[in-house]
Amino acid sequence: MHLCTVRVRMALRSRLRKAKLKAMSTGLYLLIVLVFALGGTIFSGYLSIVRVVTKQCPPDEPCALFLSLPACWFGFVIFLGILGTVSFALLGYLSIGSAKNIMLAASAAGTLFAGYLMVQEIIIYIRSKTMHYSFLLPACVYSLMFYIAVFLLSLAY
Numbered sequence: 001m002h003l004c005t006v007r008v009r010m011a012l013r014s015r016l017r018k019a020k021l022k023a024m025s026t027g028l029y030l031l032i033v034l035v036f037a038l039g040g041t042i043f044s045g046y047l048s049i050v051r052v053v054t055k056q057c058p059p060d061e062p063c064a065l066f067l068s069l070p071a072c073w074f075g076f077v078i079f080l081g082i083l084g085t086v087s088f089a090l091l092g093y094l095s096i097g098s099a100k101n102i103m104l105a106a107s108a109a110g111t112l113f114a115g116y117l118m119v120q121e122i123i124i125y126i127r128s129k130t131m132h133y134s135f136l137l138p139a140c141v142y143s144l145m146f147y148i149a150v151f152l153l154s155l156a157y
Helices: 003-054 071-091 096-128 139-156
Strands: none
Touching: 003 071, 003 096, 003 139, 071 096, 071 139, 096 139
16 A cells, blocks of 8 residues: 555544544533533522522622622523523534634623622722621632633633
8 A cells, every 4th residue: 555545544534533532522511511501500590589589699798780780690691691502502503613602702701790790899808808708709709710611611622
């Protein structure tokens, strides 16, 4: 067999292996993002429901406001958008490329949003030195972790 033919076959086999690996990792990528999106939606949904029902944020926490509305409502909408996107991708209604781009944009917006709120909480803490939170840290920190996880996963994929 000619050396050039052998190289072409090896290159094709390598590409085929990489494509199979990529196809297997697509499902895993979407499932991991689904877990983070579901967790963020449940967490921000809980905060939103508590805010609507009791007219205050969870016990012993100040309510972060954005545009005069509770910040958890905005977080809920962003997480719901990510959850919807990953769900449509898993069901095959949305291409993986489109879903990845939407999730990158939504998680980047969520990261900036939660990061901004976290800075505000740090400023409040520095001024008062008496803040304590029922979840150990401000809620925006946990949301920020979820957004960063989705962003990094989407960036790496």
